[in-house]
Amino acid sequence: MAQADDTSGGRYVVRHVAVFDVPATVSAPWTDCRHVIAVTRTRLHHNHWVERRSLYISDLTLPAHPWLTHIQARWGIENRLHWICDATFREDDPPRKGGHAPANWALIHCWIISVARRLGYRTVPLGMQALANQLHRVFRILMHGFSSA
Structure with a gap:
């Protein structure tokens, strides 16, 4: 013990x-x-x-x-x-059930968490709010990584 x-x-x-x-x-x-x-x-x-x-x-x-x-x-x-x-x-009660949807959304959620942390946001919701109207920046990160963030 x-x-x-x-x-x-x-x-x-x-x-x-x-x-x-x-x-x-x-x-x-x-x-x-x-x-x-x-x-x-x-x-x-x-x-x-x-x-x-x-x-x-x-x-x-x-x-x-x-x-x-x-x-x-x-x-x-x-x-x-x-x-x-x-x-x-709300992954314990996902709105998208069946097929590959849960796994695909889990992958997207993990990516969002990584982006918010890498960009230094204190919480994930704050990062989501800050990037919500900056699709050009999100797509740049998605396509080229953080070097262009």
Whole structure:
């Protein structure tokens, strides 16, 4: 078992990680899975403790402590990309369903996020607002990259 205390971002979070061997009774599709990693996050939110448990599976054989870093890095990806796609573009409830539309729109959304970040906008919506009436600039970036932005 490993533990880490985190006070970044103005909050207090305690993470506990435990690694367990997968039981031999695991079904055929999971034969390569060797370990279950249990992460318990406890944070102080508005003077109340909130606990969240997540389970991960892996074929890697690592002790608990390295998983603290690996899993937190994964959460960083979630916060920097997936949450933005969900909150800004409502990707959890897409209006375009079926066929290749969801994948195509996800690609466009990621490109918009990259453009907004590369041009230094504080948030993606601010970047979208600033570029909304500048199609010539958007097309220039699309065709020639950022050297002509």
